[in-house]
Amino acid sequence: xxxxxxxxxxxxxxxxxxxxxxxxxxxxxxxxxxxxxxxxxxxxxxxxxxxxxxxxxxxxxxxxxxxxxxxxxxxxxxxxxxxxxxxxxxxxxxxxxxxxxxxxxxxxxxxxxxxxxxxxxxxxxxxxxxxxxxxxxxxxxxxxxxxxxxxxxxxxxxxxxxxxxxxxxxxxxxxxxxxxxxxxxxxxxxxxxxxxxxxxxxxxxxxxxxxxxxxxxxxxxxxxxxxxxxxxxxxxxx
Amino acid sequence: xxxxxxxxxxxxxxxxxxxxxxxxxxxxxxxxxxxxxxxxxxxxxxxxxxxxxxxxxxxxxxxxxxxxxxxxxxxxxxxxxxxxxxxxxxxxxxxxxxxxxxxxxxxxxxxxxxxxxxxxxxxxxxxxxxxxxxxxxxxxxxxxxxxxxxxxxxxxxxxxxxxxxxxxxxxxxxxxxxxxxxxxxxxxxxxxxxxxxxxxxxxxxxxxxxxxxxxxxxxxxxxxxxxxxxxxxxxxxx
DNA sequence: TTATTTATTTTGATTACTCAAAGTACATGG
DNA sequence: CCATGTACTTTGAGTAATCAAAATAAATAA
Ligand SMILES: [Mn+2]
Ligand SMILES: [Mn+2]
Ligand SMILES: [Mn+2]
Ligand SMILES: [Mn+2]
Numbered sequence: 001x002x003x004x005x006x007x008x009x010x011x012x013x014x015x016x017x018x019x020x021x022x023x024x025x026x027x028x029x030x031x032x033x034x035x036x037x038x039x040x041x042x043x044x045x046x047x048x049x050x051x052x053x054x055x056x057x058x059x060x061x062x063x064x065x066x067x068x069x070x071x072x073x074x075x076x077x078x079x080x081x082x083x084x085x086x087x088x089x090x091x092x093x094x095x096x097x098x099x100x101x102x103x104x105x106x107x108x109x110x111x112x113x114x115x116x117x118x119x120x121x122x123x124x125x126x127x128x129x130x131x132x133x134x135x136x137x138x139x140x141x142x143x144x145x146x147x148x149x150x151x152x153x154x155x156x157x158x159x160x161x162x163x164x165x166x167x168x169x170x171x172x173x174x175x176x177x178x179x180x181x182x183x184x185x186x187x188x189x190x191x192x193x194x195x196x197x198x199x200x201x202x203x204x205x206x207x208x209x210x211x212x213x214x215x216x217x218x219x220x221x222x223x224x225x226x227x228x229x230x231x232x233x234x235x236x237x238x
Numbered sequence: 239x240x241x242x243x244x245x246x247x248x249x250x251x252x253x254x255x256x257x258x259x260x261x262x263x264x265x266x267x268x269x270x271x272x273x274x275x276x277x278x279x280x281x282x283x284x285x286x287x288x289x290x291x292x293x294x295x296x297x298x299x300x301x302x303x304x305x306x307x308x309x310x311x312x313x314x315x316x317x318x319x320x321x322x323x324x325x326x327x328x329x330x331x332x333x334x335x336x337x338x339x340x341x342x343x344x345x346x347x348x349x350x351x352x353x354x355x356x357x358x359x360x361x362x363x364x365x366x367x368x369x370x371x372x373x374x375x376x377x378x379x380x381x382x383x384x385x386x387x388x389x390x391x392x393x394x395x396x397x398x399x400x401x402x403x404x405x406x407x408x409x410x411x412x413x414x415x416x417x418x419x420x421x422x423x424x425x426x427x428x429x430x431x432x433x434x435x436x437x438x439x440x441x442x443x444x445x446x447x448x449x450x451x452x453x454x455x456x457x458x459x460x461x462x463x464x465x466x467x468x469x470x471x472x473x474x475x476x
Numbered sequence: 477t478t479a480t481t482t483a484t485t486t487t488g489a490t491t492a493c494t495c496a497a498a499g500t501a502c503a504t505g506g
Numbered sequence: 507c508c509a510t511g512t513a514c515t516t517t518g519a520g521t522a523a524t525c526a527a528a529a530t531a532a533a534t535a536a
Contacts, residue, residue, distance in 0.1 A: 003522075003523090005522080005523065005524095026483080026484090027483075027484060027485085028482095028483060028484075036523090036524070036525085037524080037525060037526080038483075038484060038485080039484085039485070039486075039487090039524090039525075039526085039527090040523075040524055040525070041484095042484065042485055042486085043485090043486090043523085043524085044522095044523080044524095047522090058484080058485075058531095059483080059484060059485080059530095059531065059532070086350065089327070089357075090350060090353040090354065090357065091353055092349065092350060092353060096349065100347055100349070100350055103345040103347075104342075104345055104346075106345075107341040107342055107344075107345050108342075109338055109341075111330065111334065111338070112324065112328060112330060112338055115328040115329055115330060116328065119328065241492075241493090243492080243493065264513080264514090265513075265514060265515085266512095266513060266514075274493090274494070274495085275494080275495060275496080276513075276514065276515080277494090277495070277496080277497090277514085277515070277516075277517090278493075278494055278495070279514095280514070280515055280516085281493085281494085281515090281516090282492095282493080282494095285492090296501095296514080296515075297500095297501065297502075297513080297514060297515085
């Protein structure tokens with residue numbers, strides 16, 4: 001069994017290598033994500049590679065093997081099911097669930113996880129709209145675009161929020177910008193780099209393009225003029 | 239914050255020193271309970287003593303200080319609330335709950351614990367009938383006697399079971415000898431060192447005195463003739 | 477191309493926990 | 507009062523994870 005330290009490395013690696021088909025994750029990046037020095041990451045990655053869970057290319061970076069991906073997906077499944085459980089069953093605040101799950105994901109047994117899963121009705125997304133991998137390690141992502149890509153007058157439903165920081169989540173919740181909320185784009189101002197979005201039954205909210213890009217929505221009908229190459233897979237978060 | 243290793247030492251120490259007012263717990267005993275060699279226990283206990291959580295007397299043993307007791311009681315509270323939660327909310331098997339809680343007790347946050355506590359309605363005993371310390375670290379024990387101390391014809395209610403091993407718990411459950419179950423003593427045979435107990439609506443069960451002593455009951459009216467000094471506090475289990 | 481900056485790796489040390497085995501204290505029983 | 511066995515402590519060594527700082531490689535700028 002992988003230690004909790006290694007589980008964390010694997011999960012961060014998976015999240016990071018998701019969008020970069022085939023590219024290696026640089027050591028510095030991984031170190032920052034896990035929260036250790038680069039030297040520590042190098043040492044750990046070599047150990048992980050020795051156990052067959054990753055491929056390590058000195059001075060280039062690291063990438064999970066199939067085995068490593070499977071293990072990472074199981075950790076991710078535990079994490080996201082736990083997040084949903086904490087929010088839905090225990091009433092833990094949305095913005096705190098992530099931190100709690102970060103610890104629990106390493107100690108929960110398969111038995112308990114299975115009970116949680118069935119208690120929640122085998123859900124497919126966590127409280128942030130992030131997809132939950134199946135127990136077989138299968139993982140599906142919807143094609144979504146973000147609030148930043150919509151024009152004035154468009155109406156959509158928020159499906160997913162790709163920022164786990166409690167501050168941002170608290171802001172999102174207090175504005176009414178939560179998964180499953182209907183939203184209308186009131187104004188777009190490309191010059192100012194900002195838009196105004198109004199969640200159904202709430203006050204309009206000003207969002208910078210950076211902030212707007214964190215809200216993934218559906219349907220994604222009307223595209224802004226300049227867009228040509230839609231991003232293939234949205235950035236993924238724990 | 240105490241590491242999970244130290245939390246385990248503290249909890250075992252507390253359970254062990256409960257009934258022995260003032261006596262020191264010998265190193266060998268503690269080592270066996272925690273599952274390490276005697277040398278390891280000695281080293282750890284010296285560290286624990288240095289941090290003020292226990293008093294260590296070489297060649298005599300170790301005893302928790304007030305501070306150590308408080309910490310131990312918080313771990314015990316987490317353990318027992320989790321056991322009840324696993325059984326009541328998640329439907330985990332009675333006999334598995336202990337092992338699961340043994341891990342979870344070290345990672346659950348105060349916030350999550352408080353939610354669990356209120357979800358369960360601030361319970362006072364865990365699934366084995368063991369009392370749950372209050373969040374302030376207060377701890378109450380009922381005066382109970384055991385099935386082994388009753389005479390033929392006596393009827394009582396099982397309040398508590400003082401053996402956490404899954405095998406014993408599975409046996410107890412399948413026999414109907416669970417907390418809150420009504421039981422009648424059908425026969426006592428001091429010569430054979432065995433009794434026969436019949437749970438309401440179930441078949442009678444043969445129990446050795448050792449096994450019978452693991453079921454604590456109430457009311458405790460009729461005492462066997464030979465008993466004079468009733469045990470002050472019953473043995474405690476995690 | 478050479479020099480400088482930046483990213484990465486290596487080295488040496490530290491902390492927490494553990495065991496095996498050697499050494500020491502002590503109760504006990506002759 | 508010595509001899510011995512048992513319980514306990516000490517010692518030496520190992521594993522997992524970490525950091526700070528020195529060494530190295532690669533990318534970039536001059
Ligand atoms: Mn984690
Ligand atoms: Mn999430
Ligand atoms: Mn434990
Ligand atoms: Mn218990």
